[in-house]
Amino acid sequence: MTLPVDMSTTLANAWFPTPIFTASGCASSGKELSQFFALKDVGAIVTKSVMTKPRHGRPTPRMAETPSGMLNSIGLQGPGIDAFLANDLPWLLEQKARVVVSIAGETIEEYSTLARKIRSASGISALEVNISCPNVENRGLVFACDPDASRRVIDGVRKTIGGELPIIAKLSPDVTNLPEIAKGVVDAGADALALINTVLGMVINLETMKPHLGGKTGGLSGPAIKPIAVRAIYQVHAALPHVPILGMGGVSSGRDALELILAGASAISVGTASFGNPTALITIQNELRELLAARGFATMQQAVGYAHRDETQ
Numbered sequence: 001m002t003l004p005v006d007m008s009t010t011l012a013n014a015w016f017p018t019p020i021f022t023a024s025g026c027a028s029s030g031k032e033l034s035q036f037f038a039l040k041d042v043g044a045i046v047t048k049s050v051m052t053k054p055r056h057g058r059p060t061p062r063m064a065e066t067p068s069g070m071l072n073s074i075g076l077q078g079p080g081i082d083a084f085l086a087n088d089l090p091w092l093l094e095q096k097a098r099v100v101v102s103i104a105g106e107t108i109e110e111y112s113t114l115a116r117k118i119r120s121a122s123g124i125s126a127l128e129v130n131i132s133c134p135n136v137e138n139r140g141l142v143f144a145c146d147p148d149a150s151r152r153v154i155d156g157v158r159k160t161i162g163g164e165l166p167i168i169a170k171l172s173p174d175v176t177n178l179p180e181i182a183k184g185v186v187d188a189g190a191d192a193l194a195l196i197n198t199v200l201g202m203v204i205n206l207e208t209m210k211p212h213l214g215g216k217t218g219g220l221s222g223p224a225i226k227p228i229a230v231r232a233i234y235q236v237h238a239a240l241p242h243v244p245i246l247g248m249g250g251v252s253s254g255r256d257a258l259e260l261i262l263a264g265a266s267a268i269s270v271g272t273a274s275f276g277n278p279t280a281l282i283t284i285q286n287e288l289r290e291l292l293a294a295r296g297f298a299t300m301q302q303a304v305g306y307a308h309r310d311e312t313q
């Protein structure tokens with residue numbers, strides 16, 4: 001008989017009973033998933049990235065199936081921060097879910113405005129700052145691909161939000177030196193990192209012989225990007241071993257989740273897998289518990305970064 005595993009985890013000063021979270025943008029504010037399981041039974045609900053104003057997103061079509069994954073160009077459609085704080089957040093807290101609010105802006109000022117509005121809300125476990133979207137002030141360059149812009153966003157959010165709420169900076173793998181970007185945002189005030197956002201891709205439609213997505217390019221997610229996520233998490237954990245990582249990218253089984261944890265993730269977000277199977281988070285959580293027990297781990301946290309150990313010592 002295997003002993004029970006303590007699945008609890010922390011991201012900076014936020015505590016979660018289990019390490020399996022939703023991924024931003026893949027479960028909206030959790031309502032659809034609540035038909036399938038109690039939201040308090042997973043580690044946290046990470047909301048779709050909220051912006052200051054309601055948005056319709058990018059032109060259709062916005063999704064394409066690809067081998068082992070999907071390409072999306074939703075373009076941060078959503079109700080805007082005021083409607084989110086008035087409706088979605090209270091509903092999530094009523095469900096006793098732990099809530100990680102994801103924010104996104106087109107300018108550095110927009111992130112600070114969002115942080116100012118969130119400062120007055122209570123019950124939030126952490127703030128995920130999605131800097132993997134284009135900075136309109138800088139000719140559309142993605143914030144997270146520019147070390148200086150990344151730092152300035154996080155610095156503005158940290159100064160506005162104060163010291164208590166953990167800030168998780170969500171980074172893009174589409175850069176040459178990911179540990180350098182990671183160090184920059186940690187120095188600017190991020191307590192944890194979310195790795196990885198989608199990878200930029202494109203699909204050409206052979207009938208129209210033009211790019212299939214209305215927005216031309218899109219974000220690739222799902223099993224196809226898991227090795228990129230494992231590499232990114234491993235590299236960043238090696239460079240910054242004390243900075244907690246919320247890992248994601250292609251997790252659709254307990255085995256996938258364990259791989260990201262061994263690379264250095266303290267918690268896991270599940271995105272694309274929930275589209276095909278709305279109970280994926282619960283299955284992954286149960287499988288992960290079994291896999292940890294079978295490998296003799298008494299706590300999930302003992303497995304974090306285990307792939308980095310030096311057996312010669």
Ligand SMILES: Cc1cc2nc3c(=O)[nH]c(=O)nc-3n(C[C@H](O)[C@H](O)[C@H](O)COP(=O)(O)O)c2cc1C
Nearest residue numbers: 023024025049072130196197221222249250271272
């Ligand atoms: C349809 C869709 C919408 C997404 N929207 C967001 C978003 O609003 N904010 C964000 O930070 N990431 C967003 N993502 C990225 C996911 O949170 C996640 O980083 C990525 O999909 C990799 O995980 P997965 O392979 O488990 O889906 C979105 C992904 C998908 C597929």
